[in-house]
Amino acid sequence: MSVATAERASIAELYDALVELLGPRGVTTDRRMLERASVDGARMSPVISEMLPLGVAEIVAFPTTAEDIARVVDAAVSRGVPVTPRGKGTGNYGQAIPSHGGLVLDTSRARAIVEVADGVITADAGAPMAQLEQAARETGQQLWMYPSTMNSSVGGFLAGGSGGTGTIAHGANHMGFVVALEVVHADGSGLHHVVGEEAQRYVHNYGTAGIIARASVRLEPAVDWRALYASFETFAGPLSVLRELGRLEPLPRLVSADTREVSAALPQDPAIPRGRSSLRAILHPDTVATATALIEGAGGRVEDVRTGAAEGAKLSTLSYNHPIEWLQKSRPGHYYHLEVGGDILADDIALVHDTIGGGLLHIEAGHTVPIGMLAAEYRGPEEVLAAIARLEAIGVGVHNCHQWNVDFEMPRTVELARSTDPRGLLNPGKLNPDYRGPQKGSIR
Incomplete structure (x- = not known):
């Protein structure tokens, strides 16, 4: 049997197993559904847009509980099928695109609010952040932090995001926000409950070392x-x-x-x-x-x-990358963007703009220094890299967001994945220590 034939047989076998587990509406191989589940907001990046599509799912599953998320992952990895987790698909850089085909694990139907306690809310991975905020406010509390895209899922936000509304007080990267997680490893062992520092190891790594199935995050007293x-x-x-x-x-x-x-x-x-x-x-x-x-x-x-809470939520959707995204929509394909930070953004914006040959800044008051999104005319990926070097030379902190590889605590995630995903089946292609940025026409 050829490799291709064996892979098709594994997908067919997995399909039958998932139908039995989730019912016929809980799994699909319909081409339109596969294509829909294989894209995210990566077209915001002109660098990545040049390479789309990065991969297409062969099968999509729609579990409705954290326990079913674990069962689906176990069914896939036992057959050697790679698993790409997906929340609401609101990420901008291809982290939820299945670069190696296989199974897309769509968690958006697993959206139960499990418990709202004093200072903590627990929900399944697919629950939208807006739903968590509403549930918290019904008890006189609010989320300690929420993303500018409030319809993103809690699992997707924790696995792919890095900060949000509330970071002035609390900082970014979810430090202190995550209380506990239920995660799934690629070894058939079901759900694992992790807390504190152990839970932090699964944050912002796109599910490459463990897939978030349920999350407990911090609340604080509500403010009007x-x-x-x-x-x-x-x-x-x-x-x-x-x-x-x-x-x-x-x-x-x-x-x-x-x-x-x-x-x-x-x-x-x-x-x-x-x-x-x-x-x-x-x-x-x-x-x-x-x-x-x-x-x-x-x-x-x-x-x-x-x-009112709704007005604050509306205003939050005009923060972080959203204003630059609106600018990009006004002239499709014209602008690229970079995440930037530093006092120089407020102290000498003319120098910052001039350094990249003219630019436009969206700025935020950050936890310690101003942060923001800087847009400039797109002339190709080489110019993006050159602009980063020039900005860094004048003291601007820059994050090159035009890539899908894990870019937070990479050594820690690699070490964790050695035990939790020994065959490299969890979101493969997104955890490469030798990654040096996207190359047109290639995927690693």
């Missing part, structure tokens, strides 16, 4: 936040007050600002006037007056102050 919208004639205005706003006590949930060009690309809202630089903040109600004085003292004007 205010969503403040302001505008300035130029970008210099919000830059002059961004850090001071970010240090208000009690600390804000979020402070964001954009150049006039990026602001003009945002969804139309009377509080985001065209031709002006927008600043938006999720503030504790006790700090609104102080924030207003700071803004007006810097020549800005407060456009609106809105009340």
Whole structure:
């Protein structure tokens, strides 16, 4: 029997096993469904877009509980079929694309809220973060941190994200956010309960060392936040007050600002006037007056102050990579973007923009220094690498997000995967210590 024939036989056998486990609606090999499950938001990256598609699933499973997630993984790995976990598919860089075919494990139907306790909420991996926030608020609590894409799943956010609304107070990379996880290894051993530092080893590694099936994350007392919208004639205005706003006590949930060009690309809202630089903040109600004085003292004007959890959530969707994504939609294929950080973003934005031959910044008040997304005209992957070098030379911290390889605690994840995934079946192609960036036409 040839290798190809053996692989087809394994998929057919797995299909039958999953039908028995999940029912006929819990598994599919329909071509349209396979293609739909094999894409994420990678088209945001012009570098990765040049290489799409990176891979296509051969079978997709839709478990509805954490226990079924474990059973599906066990069924696949026992037959040597690679498994690519997928949440809501909101990631931007191909981490959920099945580069080696095999099974896509779509967790989006496993969305039960298991428990809301004092300071902790537990949910299955596919539960949307907005659902967790709503459940928490019904008990007078709120999520300690949530992503700008609030419809992303808790499992996907923990496996692929790195921070979100709330990082001014709590920092990024989920440190302290994750209380416990139920994870699945590629050895047929079912669910493993991990807590504290052990749980952190499974965060932000795209399921390459263990797939998150259930998560317990931290809550804090709810705040009746205010969503403040302001505008300035130029970008210099919000830059002059961004850090001071970010240090208000009690600390804000979020402070964001954009150049006039990026602001003009945002969804139309009377509080985001065209031709002006927008600043938006999720503030504790006790700090609104102080924030207003700071803004007006810097020549800005407060456009609106809105009340309610929904308004804060809406404002959060205009933070982090979202403004630059709106800019990219205004001129498809024209812009690339980089994650950046450092005081120089606020202190000398003209130098930053000039260093990459003209650019547009979305900026956030970070936990320690300003962070943001920097957009510039795309002239090919080589120019992206050259721009990174020039930015680093002037003191800008840069993360090259145009790649799908694990980029957080790589040695730790490699060491963990040696025992949890000895055959390399969990999201293969995403954990390569020798990775040096995407090459057009290749996948590693």
